[in-house]
Amino acid sequence: MLYFISADIGTQGTKAAVIDEQGTIIATSFQPSTLIRRAGGVVKQSPDEMFQSVLEGIRCAMDQSTVPRSQVAAIGLAGQMAGVIGIDRDWNPVTSYDSWLDARCESEMPGMKAWGEEAIIRITGCPVTYAHGPKKLWWKRERPEMFERIGKFVVPSAYVAGKLAGLKAKEAFIDHTHLHFSGFADVERLAWSEELMRAFGMDKSKLPRIVPPWEVIGRLKRPYADLSGLPEGVPIVAGCGDTAAAAFGAGMVRPGRLLDIAGTASVLSCAVNGYTPDTESKTLIYARSVLPDLWAPLAYVNGGGECLAWYRRLVGSADITFDQLNALAEEVPAGCDDLLFIPHFNGRTCPNTPELRGSWAGLNWAHGQGAMYRAIMEAIAYEYKHYVQILGRLAGRVDLTQATVVGGGAKGELFNRIKADVLGIELRTLTHGDSALTANAAIAGYGIGLFDDLAGAAESFVSYDRTFLPDTTCGAEYERHAARYRIAVEGMAQLYGRMNQS
Structure with missing residues (x-):
């Protein structure tokens, strides 16, 4: 061996x-x-x-x-x-x-x-x-x-x-x-x-x-x-970039597969055949996959996952755990009673809008910790939905077959369900979430001639764990809130732009 x-x-x-x-x-x-x-x-x-x-x-x-x-x-x-x-x-x-x-x-x-x-x-x-x-x-x-x-x-x-x-x-x-x-x-x-x-x-x-x-x-x-x-x-x-490795190690070796990297940043990537750069919305980054003939367009929320850790610190991390926050968020209905969260604390990366900042929009007296925390997770999912919509306009019809989530956020059952519901696609976790590590091994083995088929080697290393199926009863509700989220983000971008001019 x-x-x-x-x-x-x-x-x-x-x-x-x-x-x-x-x-x-x-x-x-x-x-x-x-x-x-x-x-x-x-x-x-x-x-x-x-x-x-x-x-x-x-x-x-x-x-x-x-x-x-x-x-x-x-x-x-x-x-x-x-x-x-x-x-x-x-x-x-x-x-x-x-x-x-x-x-x-x-x-x-x-x-x-x-x-x-x-x-x-x-x-x-x-x-x-x-x-x-x-x-x-x-x-x-x-x-x-x-x-x-x-x-x-x-x-x-x-x-x-x-x-x-x-x-x-x-x-x-x-x-x-x-x-x-x-x-x-x-x-x-x-x-x-x-x-x-x-x-x-x-x-x-x-x-x-x-x-x-x-x-x-x-x-x-x-x-x-x-x-x-x-x-x-x-x-x-x-070797390669960590996002490329995570995608490759998660089995993103065929067109139509999505990858959610739920880490410090929240990254969504998709495998496609052709190169159609996003010159219009300037949101998707058209990256090369590890495989030479496959492309991996992606977009991300810089610090998206960090927003969850920030909120836990804000409410007192010594006194409350992520599990407790998730339990509170479970009690809140989809859409958080019209509460929205903007996760761009240090400006928006995709597209680049440096003046934009984070905020909640639509707070009322009934909103508590659970709603505020859930709104953060829903915001990331709404961003992902927007990325997929842009990809559809650029690459034509993309038959999304599955989504795989890796990173620390993959442990969050509620977060996974929210993303599956908003995207309307099956989402799976891996037995070993460190897919970049196994990708490195496949690439190294191919480099020294041990493996003849690079994609096949990476795919053979993948082992799936849990599956989250989308709840179709939430679909229409999330469609409405995703549209409201786009209005809020673009409105806030204009607001901060005007504020920076004064």
Whole structure:
């Protein structure tokens, strides 16, 4: 039996696992990370801490398992997608990890939009948002001395993989699942866009080569082998973005399958065959799937899941549990007696509306904690419904066959039922919710030639747990409230826009 080392470098911390060639998770570990927040929209992480968390996570998982070191076949990684790290020619970090939550780059967005956001979407698949393009330009304009020292911009999964392999900046890479966030890539052609680089003065020499997720980029160097408890020379594949990995590991390998990532952000993605970028509503991000011929358009509420944790803290997390809040919300009818919640606490990402903020709308004296909490869950579901409607307009009729939910929010039975009811589609959870970890194993196995069929390997690793069928009696009620929600969101966006002008 051969085994794979898998690591998922997330916002809250790093998960690592030992996984066998049949997709069984043998051992796991979690290393928390430090998210550094500062005034002015700064949100960053230490690349050194990020790398150390992977080393410690691998060692901890290996120590828990009884797997012989000699039977470890390959290493696969996934990581946060919309942020970047600047490295020098020797792979040392010049910048901190400029997180996807960091808002400093907002100052670069008006210029990019003025040049032509529709053209940017057509080329990259992504609207102008808090991602690599504006971030790279921010470093260039606001920190020119540091920008000059940057040899390449890399993403977390590539940073860790390259350091484990002892690479230099000239060998830096980015896998194709990150390209929509890169700001300067032609996502269809799998190449850097000369038009965009010329328009914004981006030096191509600072951009890494583009590779498939399964490409072997190097082998584990001795110092890190000793620290991680692995043998020297283990192959390391390029890896992919965490959302792409979660989707792939959840079996999103055929058109018509939906994925709900219920984490810090609330992400909805769908597998489709064609590329039809959202130049009109600027809501859907047209990402590439791990599979080269499949697309995975997505949209997300930045911090959508965090709203639930925020509310629990607000009402006193020491005194009330999520289970108790869910029990209160169960007593509230669908639609919460016309109470709506706006989950965009730090601006709307899809489409980019930085001035929008969170709120409840329609509060009356009868609303209590249960209604306020349920309204948060319903708001996420209404956002998802809107994304599906846009996808239908772009891609034509999409036969949605099933939805799978992963992430911490997948544990919430009521939340799952609400989403199934609002979307009108069967929703399933996984036996093991960490689908990104098993995806990494499938990709690594394909990269070293153990698996002949990449999609088949990923699908064979999937094990479903619970199924939530939509309640058709709630359909008409939720249709009405979803329409009211759209009016509320767009109205609030206009209101905050006017307030910011005064």
